[in-house]
Amino acid sequence: MTSARSRAGAAADPVLRRPVAPMLAAPVDVVPEGPGLVHEPKWDGWRAIAFRETDGVYLQSRAGRNLTTYFPDITRAIRAAIPPGVVLDGELIVWERGRTNFAQLQRRVTAGRALLRLARECPAHYVLFDLLSDVGGMVILDLPLSERRARLEQLLADAPAQLTLTPQTADMRQVSDWLVNWTVAAGIEGVVSKRLGGRYEPGRRGWSKFRTRIVTEAVVGGVTGSIRSPETVLLGRFDRRGQLRYTGRSHPLTTNQSVDLASLLLLPRMPRPGTVAHPWSQPLPASWSGQLDRPEPLRYVQVEPTVVAEIDADVAFEHQRWRHRVRYARARTDMSVYDVPLLLGQGEDPLGAPAG
Numbered sequence: 001m002t003s004a005r006s007r008a009g010a011a012a013d014p015v016l017r018r019p020v021a022p023m024l025a026a027p028v029d030v031v032p033e034g035p036g037l038v039h040e041p042k043w044d045g046w047r048a049i050a051f052r053e054t055d056g057v058y059l060q061s062r063a064g065r066n067l068t069t070y071f072p073d074i075t076r077a078i079r080a081a082i083p084p085g086v087v088l089d090g091e092l093i094v095w096e097r098g099r100t101n102f103a104q105l106q107r108r109v110t111a112g113r114a115l116l117r118l119a120r121e122c123p124a125h126y127v128l129f130d131l132l133s134d135v136g137g138m139v140i141l142d143l144p145l146s147e148r149r150a151r152l153e154q155l156l157a158d159a160p161a162q163l164t165l166t167p168q169t170a171d172m173r174q175v176s177d178w179l180v181n182w183t184v185a186a187g188i189e190g191v192v193s194k195r196l197g198g199r200y201e202p203g204r205r206g207w208s209k210f211r212t213r214i215v216t217e218a219v220v221g222g223v224t225g226s227i228r229s230p231e232t233v234l235l236g237r238f239d240r241r242g243q244l245r246y247t248g249r250s251h252p253l254t255t256n257q258s259v260d261l262a263s264l265l266l267l268p269r270m271p272r273p274g275t276v277a278h279p280w281s282q283p284l285p286a287s288w289s290g291q292l293d294r295p296e297p298l299r300y301v302q303v304e305p306t307v308v309a310e311i312d313a314d315v316a317f318e319h320q321r322w323r324h325r326v327r328y329a330r331a332r333t334d335m336s337v338y339d340v341p342l343l344l345g346q347g348e349d350p351l352g353a354p355a356g
Contacts, residue, residue: 016087016133016141018051019064021203023089023130025192028208031175032193038145039175040166041182042190042209043127044100044316045093050078050126052086059092067092070108073119074126074162081159085137088152089200090128090166100187103319128152129166129192132200141200148200183212189316211314217332217340218247220265220307221280222300227265230258233309233328234284234300237343244279244305245343246288248313248322257328264331266304278302288321308332308340 031039047062057075059067068075071092082088094104104122111118131152133139140148149168156165169175175191182188190211198206218235221244225231233250253261268277281288283297312327320343 015085015137016139018049018058019060020049020087020132021064022047022049022062023200023202023207024205025207025209026205028193028210031172031179031191031210032208033172036196037193038168038170038196039191039193040129040168041178041186041188042192042211043091043093043166044102044187044189045091045127046105048090048092048126049132050074050082050088050090052078052082052084052088054084070111070115071119071124072116073123077126077160077162081163082155083135085133085135086131086155087133088126088128089130089132090126092124092126094122094124096122098185102316102323123162125162125164127164127166128156129168130200131155141202144197144199145194146196179212188212189314213312213314215310215312215329217308217310217335218326219244219305219337219340220261220303220309220331221246221278221305222284222302223261223265224298224300225258227267227301227303228262230261230265230301232325233261234280235309235311235326236280236305237340238337239343245320246280246284247320247343249325250309250311250328251325253328257330261307261309261328261331264307264333266306268302268304305337308335308337 046067048067049060051058051060057068057078059071059075061067074092078088092105093100095101096104101122104118105124107118107122108115108124129152130145131148132141134151135155140151153165156163178188178191183190190209193208193210218237220233221236222234223230223232224234230253232252234246235248235250236244236246239245270277280302282302283299286297288298308331310329310332312329313322314324314326316323
């Protein structure tokens, strides 16, 4: 991928050519504080770099893929409001009932002939947080963030609502409000922290990201590895009809976690006539496990759903599943599976958090 300016050929070729590796953020356990730091909401969407070219617009994903055809509403807005030569960095999101809806982004890829109708009914927004090239193609990666931000703000002064500048603050009280209130109300995932004097470094994790997380419980319905040496945990929750529904998978267990959990696991009992031994398919369907980069069914060991797990999860919860892997903390031997929060209807429990 093209790094910012080619170190040797910057003077000869000042144009920023695609693809460009976006600057990234390293995860942190606490929001950093200090002079010269600013913070922005971490939106739950698709990272995209937009190239306003002479004859149109090109949208590039974080991985370098072409997203242009899936977002005709965004390319139209950029073409109308942004001059040629500009390269933007931001997040594609879709709002639904006042919250970001990641599933609506995914629908764009599979919509086919219904894409234009979907774009009208659920228009996307491009929340912008950086400017890589200014009007006429002037590469500004070496300018400090504060200057790039000022130029971006000027560019967006008369832009349509679909192109919006992300909020930015140095006030930790504002950051706290975002984490406490916007997580629930708007569906943000956390905050990204940046240095006002920092340059844009393609491909480098020069920013910090803090994800909002919750501690809650789920039922162990299966494991990878073996029942005597589990490697990861497959989790579920009962719905209102008493059916155990798959809700997500854990990161790999530590050795101590694996040993402790193995002592509690049982293979499924023999089913009664007219019933099944386990409510989940074997293997687990690829669409359940959410591995979009490697969509393969997952073979696992089914277990009797009698163990409650305490987990640490982020707030990306849609289709009644945690999109990212959760952190397994421990088995809650003091709890019955009937103490675990029910899996409520879509929209009723966006965080999958305990009820009381």
